[in-house]
Amino acid sequence: MSVSASDRAPPLIASELQGEIALVRLARPEKRNALNDPVVLALEEFFTRLPESVKAVVLHGEGQHFSAGLDLTELTERSVADGVSHSQNWHRIFEKIQFGRVPVVTVMHGAVVGGGLELASATHIRVAERSAYYALPEGVRGIFVGGGGSVRLPRLIGTARVMDMILTGRTYSAEEGQAIGISHYLVDNGQGLAKGIEIARRVAKNAPLTNFAVMHALPRIAESDPAAGFLTEALVSSIVQGEGEAKERLKAFLEKRAPKVVQKR
Numbered sequence: 001m002s003v004s005a006s007d008r009a010p011p012l013i014a015s016e017l018q019g020e021i022a023l024v025r026l027a028r029p030e031k032r033n034a035l036n037d038p039v040v041l042a043l044e045e046f047f048t049r050l051p052e053s054v055k056a057v058v059l060h061g062e063g064q065h066f067s068a069g070l071d072l073t074e075l076t077e078r079s080v081a082d083g084v085s086h087s088q089n090w091h092r093i094f095e096k097i098q099f100g101r102v103p104v105v106t107v108m109h110g111a112v113v114g115g116g117l118e119l120a121s122a123t124h125i126r127v128a129e130r131s132a133y134y135a136l137p138e139g140v141r142g143i144f145v146g147g148g149g150s151v152r153l154p155r156l157i158g159t160a161r162v163m164d165m166i167l168t169g170r171t172y173s174a175e176e177g178q179a180i181g182i183s184h185y186l187v188d189n190g191q192g193l194a195k196g197i198e199i200a201r202r203v204a205k206n207a208p209l210t211n212f213a214v215m216h217a218l219p220r221i222a223e224s225d226p227a228a229g230f231l232t233e234a235l236v237s238s239i240v241q242g243e244g245e246a247k248e249r250l251k252a253f254l255e256k257r258a259p260k261v262v263q264k265r
């Protein structure tokens, strides 16, 4: 399925169901997948209408780049009030992705900059191709992150790095991004989508309540004081293991019907 701003306009995003997973692609390659309001709203629509059968999503970008970030043509003549509401619009939609129903795997290649990096950081697993590079050109453009980047990126790579990226316009390579924790997986060019799909299929096989706890409880526990965190963890783990699915999976292991953890070679 493709979504356009109007019937004759080129598609903004394109989506496809593949069994238990859905693929969603930023589809403005001629503008380097810059994120304008219609694209961000199309993403909201996609995540709002995700069929119940979908258990994980892969987000990727068409063309040579994942995303050039905020569509800078939108910034001209915007009042302070409009700016606040635009930023809060992104916050609402990216929160819908981060705290949504299913985990999202992002495949990053080429430019992953500004709002593109903010979008990727709102998702749960990031795969990078070697062509990927990361930057926050907000400083150069005379603006500031507005898509949740000052909340999510420091938690991912540290406030000091985010400060440096914005102040100096520094670019990190795919290898550096892997070392500092922007990506979880680093693959050769052209291999990202296959890897993203493989990961999403694997994630889709988890018990839904485990995925729910990982997406909704884990980040909140990690942010809470340890005493509240331990209590919340005890409650959540007890709820998750009380589900029929957990009981069946544990029984399967004890009856030697389930896979073992494998040693990494």
Ligand code: 1HE
Residues within 6 Å of the ligand: 030, 031, 032, 034, 035, 064, 065, 067, 068, 069, 070, 071, 072, 073, 087, 090, 111, 113, 114, 115, 116, 136, 137, 138, 141, 143, 144, 145, 146, 147
């Ligand atoms: C754009 C945008 C954009 C490209 N908004 N139109 N983001 C940035 O500061 C990044 C700005 N973009 C770039 O630095 C480069 O375009 C790229 C490194 C991403 C790609 O370079 P390249 O050589 O492949 O493409 P290009 O020739 O620069 O761009 C092709 C077209 O896309 C061109 O339009 P055309 O009509 O002349 O063909 C570009 O103008 C257009 N284009 N990027 C609008 N970003 C919620 S707050 C978030 C704050 C931010 O995200 S700040 C970071 C903004």
